[in-house]
Amino acid sequence: MKFRCLSIMAASLVLASCATLPRSAAAPAFYGEEDFAAVPKMDAHVHINIYDPAFLKLARDRGFAVLSINVDYPDFPALAEQAGVARRMKAAEPRLFDYATTFPMDGFGGAGWSDRTIAGIDAALAGGAVAVKIWKNVGMVARDTEGRRVFLDDPRFDPVIAHLAAAGVPLIAHQGEPRNCWLPLDRMTTLNDRNYYRDHPQYHMYLHPAEPSYEKLMEIRDRFVARHPDLAFDGAHLGSLEWSVDALAGFLDRHPGAVVDLAARMSNLQVQSQADRDKVRAFFIKYQDRLLYATDLTDNPPDDHAPAQNPPATGAFVAQAEAVWRADWRYLATPLVQHVDAIDADVAGLELPRTVIDKIYWSNARRFFRLSPDPAAVTGR
Template sequence: MAASASPDDVPRAVREEEDSMAKYLRMAKIDMHIHANTPDPTFLEQAQEDNFVRLMSMNAPVPFWKSIGAQWDYVADLRARHGAALGVVSTFSVEGWSEPNWVDRTLEHLKATFRAGALGVKIWKNLGMEFIHEGKFVMPDDPKLDPIYDYVEREGKTLVAHCGEPRNCWLPLCEMTTNNDRDYFRDHPEYHMHLHPDYPAYEEQIAARDRMLAKHPGLRFCGAHLASLEWSTDILGKWLGDHPHLCVDLSDPAGAV
């Protein structure tokens, strides 16, 4: 029978990798921004094995994903099987925006998701980068959205906002600073703002978000993807310092920090 290798026989790099993995598995972790857009529980089960004690699935009106209703149903089914380990943030559609009952209908939808356990509402980059009404982009600070934000605040829920994109989005692919941005915008040129100079600029996206926050100072707010301020920790830090009730999540652009 072969003798087992002593620690001294194991290369240092291998030992360090094994130690890192052991520490990773011991550490209780929270991932506050995932998209459980499938009925398959494999990802959730693996996360639980890896000691993720809490996950938050974000619904979003992404045109090449399943419908908002299907996303909600997937998470509801997973929550029924896995309980409190999986939280959910709902969203809403801008379909029917020009109809007189759009606000009331949207509020009823959000009310139903809150009753079913949603912890907040997510707005996506279709506001500011995709949805056009009467020839103008609808921005996150549009007055028609104020009743939505007021309701989220009254209910003590959180508004999660994917406003704009990383600043790389306005650069040519060859000048982007991270591979994940380069890959995403190569695959989705419709969102690569360098190709769409007639769309609202990066600064306009950020300004619209901040105007919305100024109108709703009591709103609990989470800026998704480092609030699209990933390019400057100084500016991000000042923004958080000026708005102590706000937070950001680290999904996607953390490699840029």
């Protein structure tokens, strides 16, 4: 019989000692790589902007529900087109496909903006949307009708936010960028960030010191969350605190009603687990009720003129989705070692307990977005 000793923070799992015991006696059950397709899962942050039955089939076959998020992003299709695709995908697979709406910033600060925005949100919710997204253009791009930069804590958002909170509608907020965006290339921690900002210097904030600092954007986001304690708040992309599980823990402690998703930031966690695997693993266990599995997978119409994405699209979306989903499962659910190109390193998995995986991959998102918690919604079993 094989024996092992698991080192787990006492604050997370109370163990009398780290005795050498059979696995079944020392800790909760774990999943293996072979369990991937059988376990109900939800990817709580994708962008499906093409009607794609092949992706729906992959999600169904691999046990995934998804939340597709509409975004006021100039390199995506028009908002009406995004919404139309989302409704069509939802109609094709109502059990496993849900979507979030958004709103444009055009005319912010002008007469009637709040009323128009609320009316647009309500129409989208009536059409099937389950949440609202606010993008990083707030804080980094958008300006009001007088030409002033708009930040998330602007009180002119308050009527819209109060409306969401009163209706129990979650807000997904992408604020800022990876902290790498404000660092010189040679100090960036992931190859995908380094390559992207090298090729797109217009987006590399280190080169634009007149633009808002990373610290300012995080302070503004924190003020916003504190000012709206009744709002269901999801900090996309690990709340742009991807560089430090300590900083992220501080945010979650200060804002006990907030959650964060993992979208497009797994490699940043892997940088940290390379340095201290136990620390990252303990973070996941301690905050197991506050983390939503997500990828940021993006399926857009081909456009030779659109700037490259980070990470770049492969041109084979279904295969890319399966590869990302399987690699993430291997890292979170198993102890297996895999090579991670984004950090050019072999990374050991965290082997999170089965109960933690079930929350991060399923029940947290289903609860937060007020969706059916029944696993049969995806697996049919």
